[in-house]
Amino acid sequence: MGSVKIRDGVALAAIVMVAAACGGHEDHALPGGGGIPQPGGTLKVVGSGDVDHLDPSSSYTVVAYNLNRTWTRQLVTYPASNDFEKAIAVVPDVAESLPEISGDGRTYTFKIRQGVRWNTKPARQVTAADFVRGLKRLANPVQPSGGISYYTQTIEGMQEFFNAFQKAPKTAAGIAHFMAANQIKGVRAVDAATLEIRLTNKASDFLNIMALPFASPAPVEYEKFVPDGPDFRQNTISLGPYQIGNYQAGRTILLVRNPSWNQEADPVRHQYVDRIQITLGQESADVVQQLLEAGLSDLSWDQPVPTSAIQRLNGDPGFHVYEGSSLNPFLVFNLQSPNNNRALADVKVRQAINYAVNKVAIAQIFGGPRLNTVVEGAIPPGSIGFDADVKPYMVPGHTGDPAKCRTMLAQAGVSGLVLQFPYRTTGNHAKVAQSIAGDLGKCGITSNLIATSPDDFYGRYLSSVAKSREGKWDIGGPGWLPDWYGNNGRSVVVPLFDGRNYTEGSTNYGAYNNPAVNALIDKALTAGTESAAAGYWKEANAMIMADAPIVPVISQNVPTFHSSRVQNAVYSPLSQQFDYTQLWLG
CATH class of the missing domain: 3.10.105.10 (Dipeptide-binding Protein; Domain 3)
Structure with a gap:
């Protein structure tokens, strides 16, 4: 489908602990029914365009969502499952469990899971303050989140915070100063491990909103950079099983294992392959399909399965069609x-x-x-x-x-x-x-x-x-x-x-x-x-x-294809692609 906005597919438009970070594994029933994991190797992904934004606070494309899955985390998220109904049900991620909700339905209290660490030197436990900082960054005046309305519509004081933030200097120092001096009324770090969010009204979809990559936490180091600026893109900090080892705009993205990640503290992702090499610039869906079928690449980054190939691919074990939900067109x-x-x-x-x-x-x-x-x-x-x-x-x-x-x-x-x-x-x-x-x-x-x-x-x-x-x-x-x-x-x-x-x-x-x-x-x-x-x-x-x-x-619906090397291919409806953190290579 290409690098398109998540919400408009034409216009603009995850589970089971198995392998430990040290490389060991247990024999579990996996979401894709893939058998015993085989760690190692380089997953090769090929496609056309770059992400719209690398910064999770503003990234708003399906390819960015799949990339975010590898190196960012949220309080809650969606599990990996080829069962559509399971794949769209919110589950805990950095939060120990789903939040406690007050009797009036407006206050959500999240407890932070211990062992979730930034890949800083030394590695550092993520805190409630990091999530407060992440929510504040959504309203920054340089590159405000395209999904900001979800948060201004629901979180108490978020609209007022956004309005005031737009008047702040559009520099890293100005943004950091504003965030230090101003608070979102409804967001509070009770302590390092407890985050409290107060809503303006009850909202049964609030956890869905908090599961979006926009709601990722932000380490204090991000205050040195303009959101999604060139310096930010070369200094990303990871919470997920992978970290960005090399980013060259429009050319390549290399993901490598994050040594600070701990499988026991991540109930939805895994770290099977050693590296994920994403090669950009291939504008032809037909050429991408040929590369996959020949085993020269494993997954398409953003090019669809060509309609002309679908009849030929029926019955191929690498070809799958997954349920969609769209008005398109x-x-x-x-x-x-x-x-x-x-x-x-x-x-x-x-x-x-x-x-x-x-x-x-x-x-x-x-x-x-x-x-x-x-x-x-x-x-x-x-x-x-x-x-x-x-x-x-x-x-x-x-x-x-x-x-x-x-x-x-x-x-x-x-x-x-x-x-x-x-x-x-x-x-x-x-x-x-x-x-x-x-x-x-x-x-x-x-x-x-x-x-x-x-x-x-x-x-x-x-x-x-x-x-x-x-x-x-x-x-x-x-x-x-x-x-x-x-x-x-x-x-x-x-x-x-x-x-x-x-x-x-x-x-x-x-x-x-x-x-x-x-x-x-x-x-x-x-x-x-x-x-x-x-x-x-x-x-x-x-x-x-x-x-x-x-x-x-x-x-x-969404036709997808993977090379014969890919095992345990588990589909993510939100990214319309296989979840990189679930598969291994055979």
Whole structure:
């Protein structure tokens, strides 16, 4: 899928103690069913682009997530498992156990696991103060975290801390001085081994937020460097089983064993291979696939399995397809467009177009039914609020019903629609646009297809308030990947459908705004339990689809491939790749 934002797969978009750090092992049932671990060797990874940021406080791509897994740790994390439901359930990491939560659901108390050490000289135990520092760094004025809103929305005083921090000098000394002189109201190191976090409201997804790499601790040494600056990138400090031995931007990343890491203090990672060599600059997915099949490399860094190779790979033990949870792509309506006498502001017109799209044809463009799941609701399978009964515009076979579309348009008193339809020229986007345009044509709707670069698609069309209001676009086909799975309404429904968030650069592209949906969002976000939140998200899902601000199309599953050397290949849904800390080489 490439080096893309976690939350938007098109736009921008772990368990069992086995081998000790000294190299010994025990015979355990492993998450990938891989047999007895064989330590040693160099895992070879090849691909195209660099990480967006090396600093975990700001890194926001799927490849960065997989890299972070090797050298950073969080209080809680996700386990390694090829069972999707297990892989999206939060488990303790640096914390000894899941936190104690106060009776009002707002105070979380974490106890730090002993034996988790920074690879400093001498090695040093991680402390609660390191986690306080890590949370503060999210709000720094030089490179604030792309996920900052998750923390400002939930942690007491985080928004005020962020606002004040933006006025601080953008130097290492200025940043360090501000962090020393200012506190986040809701975050406190009770002692070296106890961290207390107070929320503004109950939030059943708070542990999911704390499991993101953004919430990594930061050693005091990081105060010497501007966040994610060149000096930082050459002076990273590790808590995980590996440390960064060599980083050359855009060229190579070498990971070597971290001698300070202790298997007994890490319930989710292992240290089987000696080295992980990541070679960048290979822009061809076909060449990467050839290297893997020939055994010259072991894993792809960011290049997808070529669609043309999938039929040939069926039955190959190195080929796997894993469940995804995305709206990728979906069709969004510009509800602000003045075109066609503001026809798209009419819910009946949007409902009619929902019947038009042949979703199976689009699934075929992306490799067919094994690689794609047709979606009928605003929330895809694998995300909280998914409801298989929400399918108000489903057509048998998912092939579209142009006659129904024409009838509904006539009932709405609309004819001769001409829709401005920008699309990206990269990947399969042109084929998707042509397929949808053909479906709309059968309904009597003309599509004015506008070829764009990925940047222009968002910057000059979908995410531009002025261009949206001018009617420069009527429909578009973006995609969305959540930042995490399971209890993730904050990462799906909020960015796509909360009308209060509409502004320049918004991902609520069509400016959809229903106060009743917004009220359900608030109830879901402040629900005390995941089950209570799920009920509100399901209500929101049904209400959104009744309004038809989008046409959901497919959720893409993830094809992966590894060389024959790779053993115990365990998939990580959040990185969409095999977890480097689980595998060994045969």
